Amino acid sequence: MGSTRVKIAIDAMGGDNAPDEIVAGAVRAHAELDVDVVLVGDPHQVEAALKHHTHSSDIEIVPSEGTVEMEEEPLVGLRRKPKASINVAMDLVKKKQADAVVSAGHSGAAMAAALLKLGRLKGIDRPAIGAVLPTLIAGKPVLILDVGANVDCRPKFLEQFALMGTIYSQYVLGNSEPKVGLLNIGEEPNKGNELAIQTHELLSANPAIPFIGNAEGRDVLSGHFDVIVCDGFAGNVLLKFAEAVGEVALQILREELPRGLHGKAGVTFLRPNLKRIKQRMDHAEHGGGLLLGVDGVCIISHGSSQAPTIFNAARLAKDAIDNTVLDRIRSSYDPTVAVRADS
């Protein structure tokens, strides 16, 4: 699709707030980003949601029937419902009728659909979900992968995650010299479980990976690492804990700050600063996780996504496409693959 406008298929039926919030985010992406948006979903529901918005008449709707429910086994659900929104959205990318998929639906189903319909990139055994968290250093986020696609990993999977993460950090997050770390329980190379010890050896020996050593739990948000690799079990636990802990901190603020007369007076003065604090601690800004390693751009957003998250997910998809992330991963495993010169 080269120089034409990027086209993003958005699963309008996926997530707790579908379709209204999904559609609202899609409309904003269509208006503010230089992209075309395709809404995949039940036409009646999507049209009804679109009616709340002006300037939305040129947004394309591709009909689907049903969704894979949270309690369904992903593969069973995908097979039973070939016209489910996530299946239809992936088919659009497979048929080159769209460049990317954004979904806030069942993340296991999205991943399975991507694998089935798009397949893996050459050289990649297991795709991984990458998530971006803010760090102590403003404007310097950290990419963590895998955060849930692969609960049992082998060392070479983590090596592949590290390579994909390096490329993503360089070309989407704009780190000219990304620093890669391995999530572990100590600084020394011989620390950790079997997976970590063997992965440390692989990462140290791979000249394409700018590996700087182990990252302990306390280092994750320090800003010293741009990419941290781990198995999908540890990564998922960490991500969900991080999301919740911001909420915990905000709740403690809400409970403790306004106490007493002085407290109430102080809070009145601080209202704008408190708003900024909420923004810095809030993870909704990050759009979602990029599924790295499949042959297509897929953004898996949080089930609780609201319009701003979907908007940010669409921006993430556009960035990945504009910076030819897939070609760059391909070429790192196969030097004959050319990466587009204009990026």
Added chain:
Amino acid sequence: MGSTRVKIAIDAMGGDNAPDEIVAGAVRAHAELDVDVVLVGDPHQVEAALKHHTHSSDIEIVPSEGTVEMEEEPLVGLRRKPKASINVAMDLVKKKQADAVVSAGHSGAAMAAALLKLGRLKGIDRPAIGAVLPTLIAGKPVLILDVGANVDCRPKFLEQFALMGTIYSQYVLGNSEPKVGLLNIGEEPNKGNELAIQTHELLSANPAIPFIGNAEGRDVLSGHFDVIVCDGFAGNVLLKFAEAVGEVALQILREELPRGLHGKAGVTFLRPNLKRIKQRMDHAEHGGGLLLGVDGVCIISHGSSQAPTIFNAARLAKDAIDNTVLDRIRSSYDPTVAVRADS
């Protein structure tokens, strides 16, 4: 030692702030808790540290030579230095000259020394380190184990952790009906890695464990669980992340709250409330982790421990002894073991 005063051996040479902060915490424990304290360390350094305190002349000093350094392999260090402070402290418990050990030194060395000198409790394959974190519900902490003793675990180890955690929660933390969770990446029994899926089965089938299901990362601090079991890799990552993230939140507060004239005025009003927020987010209050499953009471405190942490660690040790936690673990694996009636 039955009805005599509880005697706690404190490793005066272990930790970043040894011996001064360790000795200060020990002196306070001696004065304020109904316990005897034994300081294990270099006599000259310990005596010099004791000189800063009044009423400390009746604190016993047991001499040791050297410590196991952070960069040393625990077993090698312990063997090379039989008179290292941690070895001497464990020997006191082994010889029934003390009831418990508190150390902020090399945690791997403390654990190895406990295993070598005291041995495991019958029925326990692997001892675990339990750590207590505050939750969203004030006064309702959660016990997480293992947080670092065993990086590669088998399902039955986690089952043993769950049983020991239940006893600890009941008899030390005072939960009459503790709720036990399994750290996992989803709510359903079939979610997670191999370890989690198999452990879920064991926990569900064990009538002695009040298992209520999987705990995701977002549930850890919710207060819905009193005990959460996991392998030492995930637990260590989570604990260190939790410790750091409180710091991150406080730093954002420090940076953002005083911005602008209104901010400065507001902060002046809020000083007492901000102090309370710092306390609620601060993890130093918790003393340290209890090493559960060895035949003795051992508290492993953070390397950065200062006097209040050591004081709290001594209180934790006293609570574990007063509530006969070891006998209760023993009796759960061997019904012929009697638990002291006075507890």
